[in-house]
Amino acid sequence: MDPNEERRAMKARKAHYDSLHFVTDSMLGIQERCVCGKRLVRERAPAEVFDYLPGKRFFTCKEYKAIEEEIGIMKTRLEKLEADNQELKAEVGKLTARMSELECGP
Structure with a gap:
């Protein structure tokens, strides 16, 4: 198979899978709850933060x-553990x- 033709076929498959992904996302709608279970708060970005998209909407969780x-605390504990x-393994x-030295003995 020609490498250029293979590349075009691969891009066409990727575009098809991307469109399927977009359709499934649109069917689910905008998420209303965070993974922690709390309701998401709808906010707008200030114009000075996103000057290319003033008033961009996004969703945040209070928690x-x-x-x-x-x-962060758990990561610190994990690093210490x-x-x-490693010390105990050594x-x-x-x-x-x-x-082994004692078992072999003199």
């Missing part, structure tokens, strides 16, 4: 900041080597 902070885990490795 978003709280969830974002909680995720991963560091502790210690287990040393102890296993020491046991």
Whole structure:
């Protein structure tokens, strides 16, 4: 198959799948609830923020900041646990080597 023809066919398939995606999104409508379960608040962007699209509409959740902070705390805890885990693995490795030495003995 000609590479140019293959590329055109691939782009045509991608355009078809994109159109299917857009149709399914339009069937679902605008989301009314956040993943946390709270209602979304409809807001408009100030003109100075989006000068190319003044008054752009978007949706936010009041709980978003709280969830974002909680995720940050959880990430910090996870990093500490991963560091502790690495230390414990190194210690287990040393102890296993020491046991092998003792089992073999003189």
